Amino acid sequence: MKDLTKKEIRKLQNNLTLIRKLAGWSTAELGDKIGVTKQTIGNLENNKTDMTKTQYIAIRAVLDYEISINPDNEALAQVITVLLDTDNLSDEDQEKIEETMAFVSGAAERGIKHETITTVTKAILTSLGVAAGIVGAIASAKSNTYPWIGKINK
Secondary structure, eight states, rough: OOEEEEEEEHHHHHHHHHHHHHTOHHHHHHHHHOOOHHHHHHHHHHTSSSSOOHHHHHHHHHHHHHHHHHHHHHHHHHHHIIIIISSSSOHHHHHHHHHHHHHHHHHHTTTTTTHHHHHHHHHHHHHHHHOHHHHHHHHHHHHHHOOHHHHHHH
């Protein structure tokens, strides 16, 4: 597997818990969506097993589908774009973003409205000074349903 592919898979695996919670899914629900057990999802989230390319593709596909059928959850599109599809961030910016996304994911898990989460996410990222290119990337991601597929198939 190419290094870029490994990097993309690792980014998803490292952020899977946050993304799953923001989507509003339990481990069992995500497992059902991609045809694996909740234990498999738990093992991926806890880094007990490495995510395969097939699992990566399945998870990204169900996430893209969720975004397409649930446009009110703009925060999910934001988080995926920021955590998975934004390249060339410094380690410091990546850490700031991951901390912000942990907050956002927790808010979503507690039932805070999607609109509020979206507003807070944009405000926090802007205040961190890392939002400049991200807003454009989010808009681009919405117009290109599967921006990640090009990276994984290179």
